[in-house]
Amino acid sequence: MMPDLGRYAFAVLAAWGVTLALTGGLVALSLWQAARARRALAEREADRTPR
Amino acid sequence: MSALLLRDLRLAVRAGGGFGLAAAFFLALVTLVAFGTGPEGGLLGRIAPGILWVGALLSCLLSLDRIFALDWEDGALDLLATSPLPLEGVAAVKALAHWLTTGLPLVAAAPLFGLLLHLPGPAHAWLVLSLLAGTPALSAIGAFGAALTVGLRRGGLLLSLLVLPLYIPTLVFGTETVRRAAEGAAPATPFLLLAGITLGAVAVLPFATAAALRAALR
Amino acid sequence: MSLWEYANPTKFMETSGRLLPWVAALAAATLASGLLWGFFLTPDDYRQGASVKILYVHVPTAMMAINAWLMMLVASLVWLVRRHHVSALAAKAAAPVGATMTLCALVTGALWGQPVWGSWWEWDPRLTSFLVLFLFYLGYMALWSAVENPDTAADMTSILCLVGSVFAVLSRYAANFWSQGMHQGASLSVAPGQRMDDAFRTPLYIVLAGFVLLFVALVLLRTRTEIRLRRLAALAARERMA
Numbered sequence: 001m002m003p004d005l006g007r008y009a010f011a012v013l014a015a016w017g018v019t020l021a022l023t024g025g026l027v028a029l030s031l032w033q034a035a036r037a038r039r040a041l042a043e044r045e046a047d048r049t050p051r
Numbered sequence: 052m053s054a055l056l057l058r059d060l061r062l063a064v065r066a067g068g069g070f071g072l073a074a075a076f077f078l079a080l081v082t083l084v085a086f087g088t089g090p091e092g093g094l095l096g097r098i099a100p101g102i103l104w105v106g107a108l109l110s111c112l113l114s115l116d117r118i119f120a121l122d123w124e125d126g127a128l129d130l131l132a133t134s135p136l137p138l139e140g141v142a143a144v145k146a147l148a149h150w151l152t153t154g155l156p157l158v159a160a161a162p163l164f165g166l167l168l169h170l171p172g173p174a175h176a177w178l179v180l181s182l183l184a185g186t187p188a189l190s191a192i193g194a195f196g197a198a199l200t201v202g203l204r205r206g207g208l209l210l211s212l213l214v215l216p217l218y219i220p221t222l223v224f225g226t227e228t229v230r231r232a233a234e235g236a237a238p239a240t241p242f243l244l245l246a247g248i249t250l251g252a253v254a255v256l257p258f259a260t261a262a263a264l265r266a267a268l269r
Numbered sequence: 270m271s272l273w274e275y276a277n278p279t280k281f282m283e284t285s286g287r288l289l290p291w292v293a294a295l296a297a298a299t300l301a302s303g304l305l306w307g308f309f310l311t312p313d314d315y316r317q318g319a320s321v322k323i324l325y326v327h328v329p330t331a332m333m334a335i336n337a338w339l340m341m342l343v344a345s346l347v348w349l350v351r352r353h354h355v356s357a358l359a360a361k362a363a364a365p366v367g368a369t370m371t372l373c374a375l376v377t378g379a380l381w382g383q384p385v386w387g388s389w390w391e392w393d394p395r396l397t398s399f400l401v402l403f404l405f406y407l408g409y410m411a412l413w414s415a416v417e418n419p420d421t422a423a424d425m426t427s428i429l430c431l432v433g434s435v436f437a438v439l440s441r442y443a444a445n446f447w448s449q450g451m452h453q454g455a456s457l458s459v460a461p462g463q464r465m466d467d468a469f470r471t472p473l474y475i476v477l478a479g480f481v482l483l484f485v486a487l488v489l490l491r492t493r494t495e496i497r498l499r500r501l502a503a504l505a506a507r508e509r510m511a
Contacts, residue, residue: 003309008320011384015377016308019326022376023483026369030490037497044504195432199425203415212411213429216404217436223443241446248439259432266424 052136052144059148062121073110073153074160080106081164096169100178100229103164107157107182108189108218114153115193116210118145119201119264128201132268142260146187146194146253154186170233177232181245185225188249191256192217198263220248278496281355285489292489296482303475311468323381325473329480330373334402337367337484341409342434345427355492357423358499360430361413362491366484368406375399394441394448401440405433419499 005012084102088094122128131141161182162175170178196214200206227241307325314321344360347353378396383389409426416422
């Protein structure tokens with residue numbers, strides 16, 4: 001299934017690997033930051049309503 | 052506006068080492084480069100155009116954060132903004148003051164450093180010309196960066212990060228001018244491009260600088 | 270500083286909340302299909318061998334690196350002219366995405382060139398321009414973090430984006446000029462040759478579309494986060510004053 005990359009194996013796999021890792025990391029980070037902000041805002045607004 | 056200019060010049064001199072500080076730093080830099088790369092004349096001569104220009108650039112960088120800092124701290128910047136002087140004019144004058152106290156001394160000192168770095172003979176004239184044409188851009192761009200970071204703590208480092216990439220076109224054409232002159236080729240094209248960038252920067256950047264100052268003062 | 274009461278952010282939150290899952294799903298599907306096609310089902314280039322497969326990660330990330338900056342430029346202009354907070358925050362949100370794309374473009378570009386150059390990095394004018402672009406991204410993000418007042422930060426970063434764009438273009442020309450002067454002959458065109466087979470082209474377009482969708486999804490997501498953070502800060506400020 002894996003194509004024969006010949007002598008370019010390292011270059012191709014590294015290039016794809018870095019791209020997927022960096023992009024995946026960015027997506028994960030963005031999701032985590034979004035969840036954290038949503039939670040914090042929800043808590044803060046819950047604190048406000050009992051006024 | 053000439054009153055503003057004279058005031059800034061006097062302040063720079065009084066603050067210690069106004070005119071000579073940039074040149075002294077340049078000398079230190081040249082010395083460090085020689086230590087770092089070895090004293091072999093041939094090698095030094097080949098990298099001299101780049102080193103001289105990078106040195107000039109870094110020396111200009113040194114005094115950038117002071118362009119607006121003092122006036123910001125004591126409230127003089129507010130006064131200048133509300134004065135009948137257009138803020139763009141203030142920005143231009145500040146850049147001019149910086150150039151007179153930093154860029155111009157570098158231009159004067161450059162041939163000496165060219166000698167130290169074994170810059171080939173014919174290139175010296177073009178070194179001076181390229182610095183003369185390019186350093187005003189460095190001051191104008193630097194003033195813009197200073198306005199963006201005015202009043203920030205640790206602003207100096209951020210200022211460098213913002214300004215150095217903006218310096219790249221000037222650096223490339225300035226170095227290329229000197230390099231071609233050193234090799235005996237015609238330096239006209241890069242020199243004209245260098246001059247063009249400076250003219251554009253000096254004409255347009257004061258508006259961006261003023262906009263940044265207004266944002267900071269709001 | 271009650272951002273939430275402005276109509277714009279509320280409508281943005283509503284609309285983006287509905288759109289986001291769809292855009293994200295579409296992005297994932299497009300990327301997956303395009304990347305799998307490109308990796309497993311395309312032939313080797315007769316000149317570049319299997320390294321041509323790097324095309325599918327290098328070209329899209331390089332394009333997005335530039336497109337992200339262009340989007341930030343437009344968003345900055347909208348902020349400066351129309352003072353829509355969402356626009357300023359969208360530019361802020363896009364910057365890390367653009368920076369990541371630029372970094373990917375740099376790394377993949379270097380890796381693509383390595384078998385041909387024999388070294389891990391050559392100051393090829395195109396790669397050098399991307400390095401400069403990366404520096405611009407870093408400066409932009411640093412300025413956002415450094416200025417306390419959000420509106421001032423939006424102003425400063427917008428002006429920086431404008432001026433930076435001009436200088437980025439100038440740097441591109443300067444880098445071309447500079448590499449000719451170096452007579453290195455290392456100025457290799459990392460881009461694929463002009464005659465690109467359809468076999469390569471179609472999966473490439475799919476991956477490109479996937480990255481565009483991914484960019485949109487990430488910017489929507491991150492802008493929503495920025496809006497929430499602004500709201501949090503506004504609430505905190507109000508409580509401090511109460």
